[in-house]
Amino acid sequence: xxxxxxxxxxxxxxxxxxxxxxxxxxxxxxxxxxxxxxxxxxxxxxxxxxxxxxxxxxxxxxxxxxxxxxxxxxxxxxxxxxxxxxxxxxxxxxxxxxxxxxxxxxxxxxxxxxxxxxxxxxxxxxxxxxxxxxxxxxxxxxxxxxxxxxxxxxxxxxxxxxxxxxxxxxxxxxxxxxxxxxxxxxxxxxxxxxxxxxxxxxxxxxxxxxxxxxxxxxxxxxxxxxxxxxxxxxxxxxxxxxxxxxxx
Numbered sequence: 001x002x003x004x005x006x007x008x009x010x011x012x013x014x015x016x017x018x019x020x021x022x023x024x025x026x027x028x029x030x031x032x033x034x035x036x037x038x039x040x041x042x043x044x045x046x047x048x049x050x051x052x053x054x055x056x057x058x059x060x061x062x063x064x065x066x067x068x069x070x071x072x073x074x075x076x077x078x079x080x081x082x083x084x085x086x087x088x089x090x091x092x093x094x095x096x097x098x099x100x101x102x103x104x105x106x107x108x109x110x111x112x113x114x115x116x117x118x119x120x121x122x123x124x125x126x127x128x129x130x131x132x133x134x135x136x137x138x139x140x141x142x143x144x145x146x147x148x149x150x151x152x153x154x155x156x157x158x159x160x161x162x163x164x165x166x167x168x169x170x171x172x173x174x175x176x177x178x179x180x181x182x183x184x185x186x187x188x189x190x191x192x193x194x195x196x197x198x199x200x201x202x203x204x205x206x207x208x209x210x211x212x213x214x215x216x217x218x219x220x221x222x223x224x225x226x227x228x229x230x231x232x233x234x235x236x237x238x239x240x241x242x243x244x245x246x247x248x
Contacts, residue, residue, distance in 0.1 A: 056090035063091065066098070070147050077148040087111065087146065112140040120164045125193040127151075128163055154190035161193060165242050172243040182206050182241065207235040 038044035063084040064071045074080055085091050085103075093101040106112070109131060118128045135143065144151070158179045159166035169175055179185070184199040201207070204226050210217040212226040230238060239245070 055092045057085055058090075058092045058095040060084055062095045066095075073145075074147045077150060079147060079149055107139055107141060109139060112144075118163045125161055127161060129160070130163065169242040172245070174242060174244055181209075201236075204235055207241075 033043045033045065035044035036042070039047070060083045067084075074082075088103040088105060091103045094103050113129065113131045116127055116129055118130050122128060140146075155161065157166075169177075179198075182201055186196050186198070188196040189198050208226040209215060210221050211224055213223050215221075215223065235241075
């Protein structure tokens with residue numbers, strides 16, 4: 001093929017492509033460490049560099065070897081899967097010389113809320129608090145043993161675990177309605193909420209206790225014909241029970 005028949009744009013593109021290849025090869029020679037690829041797709045010298053760092057963490061097994069009394073308590077609690085150094089910090093120095101180094105122990109109110117401060121993304125039933133409202137001024141350890149942090153008594157309010165629902169309900173017309181008016185709450189739910197669940201209504205009769213025509217409730221409460229209102233739909237298909245203004 002004659003050079004004159006080659007499209008004009010091909011020649012500069014070929015030159016640019018060739019220069020890019022040359023630059024890539026040169027960069028690889030200049031910038032890629034010599035040990036790269038020795039053991040795999042990474043810099044082999046990094047292994048020795050990491051190994052040369054001072055050891056900071058002892059590991060949970062080392063803690064368990066000396067503190068078996070605490071281990072026995074912790075293994076029966078909700079904190080059984082939590083490593084000691086999550087709360088106490090690096091403890092290798094303590095493990096090597098226990099008389100010279102003592103690991104820290106958080107005793108104020110700032111540490112526990114990292115896990116137990118209210119966060120709506122956490123699972124339902126996970127203990128959550130509003131630090132400014134929950135026993136203000138008192139250290140968490142006043143009531144809770146960190147190694148066995150089960151509540152000293154079952155929570156007296158549903159909001160202890162269901163904070164998001166409680167906050168929503170607080171600004172609705174249902175703010176004065178006790179949760180147990182609509183939910184059947186087994187006794188064991190208060191002490192083991194993950195295993196024993198509260199029961200939810202399954203038909204219109206629960207809402208009808210207050211809202212059906214002829215219900216024995218204050219006259220200010222909206223009334224409906226519970227048999228015909230909404231057709232075949234259940235009440236909560238149109239009304240969110242914790243903030244029950246009509247949504248459709």
